[in-house]
Amino acid sequence: MDYDKDCIFCKIVHNEIPxxxxxxxxxxxxxxxxxxxxxxxxxxxxxxxxADIFDYDEATAKAIFSRIPKLARAIRDSNPNIKGxxxxxxxxxxxxxxxxxxxxxxxxxxxxxxxxxxxFGDNSKAYSPAKLQQVAASxxxxxxx
Ligand code: 5GP
Ligand code: ZN
Numbered sequence: 001m002d003y004d005k006d007c008i009f010c011k012i013v014h015n016e017i018p019x020x021x022x023x024x025x026x027x028x029x030x031x032x033x034x035x036x037x038x039x040x041x042x043x044x045x046x047x048x049x050x051a052d053i054f055d056y057d058e059a060t061a062k063a064i065f066s067r068i069p070k071l072a073r074a075i076r077d078s079n080p081n082i083k084g085x086x087x088x089x090x091x092x093x094x095x096x097x098x099x100x101x102x103x104x105x106x107x108x109x110x111x112x113x114x115x116x117x118x119x120f121g122d123n124s125k126a127y128s129p130a131k132l133q134q135v136a137a138s139x140x141x142x143x144x145x
Contacts, residue, residue, distance in 0.1 A: 030043065064104070
């Protein structure tokens with residue numbers, strides 16, 4: 001399905017509801033996130049309705065991923081106070097996805113105390129080399145193509 005009539009980002013893509021656009025071409029659109037977690041917080045979406053990362057065809061994946069560096073550089077260069085950037089893609093409610101049209105958050109970072117944070121737990125003590133091999137093998141067994 002290219003357009004989902006119940007999807008807020010499909011409505012933004014088709015200009016049925018307003019957004020503050022920073023980039024647009026045939027296949028993707030980028031607009032400011034309404035919350036502005038940090039100034040310049042931007043969302044990059046495929047124009048086609050793709051629910052999440054698991055739902056991409058290869059051409060749409062190529063299109064969206066290939067635009068990220070160019071957009072990231074433009075955001076960085078828009079403000080001399082930007083020191084770094086987090087690029088975040090949430091998939092599934094458990095992973096904090098709230099809009100089920102795939103999107104990449106580009107979140108410029110100004111300091112460790114700006115209004116964005118992430119937590120990576122460290123469970124390395126629970127993983128022997130053998131256990132890591134076992135985890136990798138079960139992922140490899142499921143790779144497509
Ligand atoms: P998620 O939680 O799914 O990763 O991110 C969804 C994002 O979409 C949130 O950061 C939220 O602020 C943003 N968002 C939701 N509705 C709108 C809207 O109508 N306009 C814009 N510009 N952003 C929205
Ligand atoms: Zn959609």
